Amino acid sequence: MPDSLRLFTRTQLDELDKSYRRNLINGLSGYKSLCLCATQDAEGRMNLAPMSSVIHVGAHPPLMGLLLRPHVVPRHTLENIEQTSYFSLNHVTEATYRQAHQASARYDPEQSEFEAVGLIPQPSERLPLPYVAEAPVQIGLKLRERHLLLANSTVFIVGEIQELRLLDQAIGADGFIDLQKTQSVTVSGLDSYHRGERLARLSYAKPDRDPSDLPL
Amino acid sequence: MPDSLRLFTRTQLDELDKSYRRNLINGLSGYKSLCLCATQDAEGRMNLAPMSSVIHVGAHPPLMGLLLRPHVVPRHTLENIEQTSYFSLNHVTEATYRQAHQASARYDPEQSEFEAVGLIPQPSERLPLPYVAEAPVQIGLKLRERHLLLANSTVFIVGEIQELRLLDQAIGADGFIDLQKTQSVTVSGLDSYHRGERLARLSYAKPDRDPSDLPL
Numbered sequence: 001m002p003d004s005l006r007l008f009t010r011t012q013l014d015e016l017d018k019s020y021r022r023n024l025i026n027g028l029s030g031y032k033s034l035c036l037c038a039t040q041d042a043e044g045r046m047n048l049a050p051m052s053s054v055i056h057v058g059a060h061p062p063l064m065g066l067l068l069r070p071h072v073v074p075r076h077t078l079e080n081i082e083q084t085s086y087f088s089l090n091h092v093t094e095a096t097y098r099q100a101h102q103a104s105a106r107y108d109p110e111q112s113e114f115e116a117v118g119l120i121p122q123p124s125e126r127l128p129l130p131y132v133a134e135a136p137v138q139i140g141l142k143l144r145e146r147h148l149l150l151a152n153s154t155v156f157i158v159g160e161i162q163e164l165r166l167l168d169q170a171i172g173a174d175g176f177i178d179l180q181k182t183q184s185v186t187v188s189g190l191d192s193y194h195r196g197e198r199l200a201r202l203s204y205a206k207p208d209r210d211p212s213d214l215p216l
Numbered sequence: 217m218p219d220s221l222r223l224f225t226r227t228q229l230d231e232l233d234k235s236y237r238r239n240l241i242n243g244l245s246g247y248k249s250l251c252l253c254a255t256q257d258a259e260g261r262m263n264l265a266p267m268s269s270v271i272h273v274g275a276h277p278p279l280m281g282l283l284l285r286p287h288v289v290p291r292h293t294l295e296n297i298e299q300t301s302y303f304s305l306n307h308v309t310e311a312t313y314r315q316a317h318q319a320s321a322r323y324d325p326e327q328s329e330f331e332a333v334g335l336i337p338q339p340s341e342r343l344p345l346p347y348v349a350e351a352p353v354q355i356g357l358k359l360r361e362r363h364l365l366l367a368n369s370t371v372f373i374v375g376e377i378q379e380l381r382l383l384d385q386a387i388g389a390d391g392f393i394d395l396q397k398t399q400s401v402t403v404s405g406l407d408s409y410h411r412g413e414r415l416a417r418l419s420y421a422k423p424d425r426d427p428s429d430l431p432l
Binding site: 004005006007008009010013014016017018019020021022023024025026027028029030031032033034035052053054055056057058059060061062063064065067089091094097098101102103104105106107108116126136137138139144145147149150151152154156158160161162163164165166167168169171172174175176177179184185186188189191192193194195196197198199200201202203204205206207210211214 | 220221222223224225226229230232233234235236237238239240241242243244245246247248249250251268269270271272273274275276277278279280281283305307310313314317318319320321322323324332342352353354355360361363365366367368370372374376377378379380381382383384385387388390391392393395400401402404405407408409410411412413414415416417418419420421422423426427430
């Protein structure tokens, strides 16, 4: 092993200070998507929570996945999704990341995080969910399936996309969404926010040649 | 809806050109983690595949999740994990992202992607898996559980971290991993690679005050 690498065995991980371990393990997944998940309950009371565990599941049918920690912070999110079957995912930007971070605070259950952090709920005309009006990428989803992860009682849910509202000027001729135009941000660890700077778009990989740069 | 947003209904999504829809839907999850997943089969033959659907699952026990598309490219990855129960995740960097992209090509099943793209397999001293020697973050995991997603026959697996090998100088005093020091990259859509530029680290959110910037 090169000198510059530091080894942590599993025993050493288990013996670390709890806060140090939380930072370390949360950092391992690298740069993460950052979305605000917006929901409402059966009475229309709205909830907002930042989520950094959103993944692409498939394009056709259009599916996204999300890990929820029902025993930690965003309890209302899962309860609302179970009541209504609907939720929205909304990109966090350079203009809103401080409000998104603040939305993770443990507010009084009667208080809407929208009001508390100063973001505007935008009702959908078709679906029982709010979007975040400020977001350049707004995704409306219907719950498709849920999986309880036995390892730590978290819940992985899969949502099927019902409608999209996207910043028009960020959509390329080939459908590519330019995240520098949307000014979407990415989070690392628990609390570090970043903008992206493009290195390259690469052509589809084939075994017999090196990838080439796509025009931007 | 503001004029600058473009609406796609579900019907419109289903009617899009296939390649356009793939780009569009793959872009919705924003900036994504990018890791090389390295495995070996029971005979020690090694496989390498880029993965952009890695998420943090929990810190204690230390768990990570990963979505695999067994019916598309990285078939050997899942087969190998099922044979040995082990796999590694390795951060892709500014120095290796072109090789990582190339590793997604459909090579002959007998050929190791390590050799084909010119990355060095680094055996673990304790676990039946290779790491990517060039990676500043190398994570050794044991399969803990798997979930078949009925919506599109993909497989979500949860691995439990058995050992870590991390670039020493990138680990902060509080356990925070500085991804600018590791030069880890993030991917958006299918083919766009980015470095991160830090905006801020923010203090733990509390309901009664705004978050403040943490020192770097």
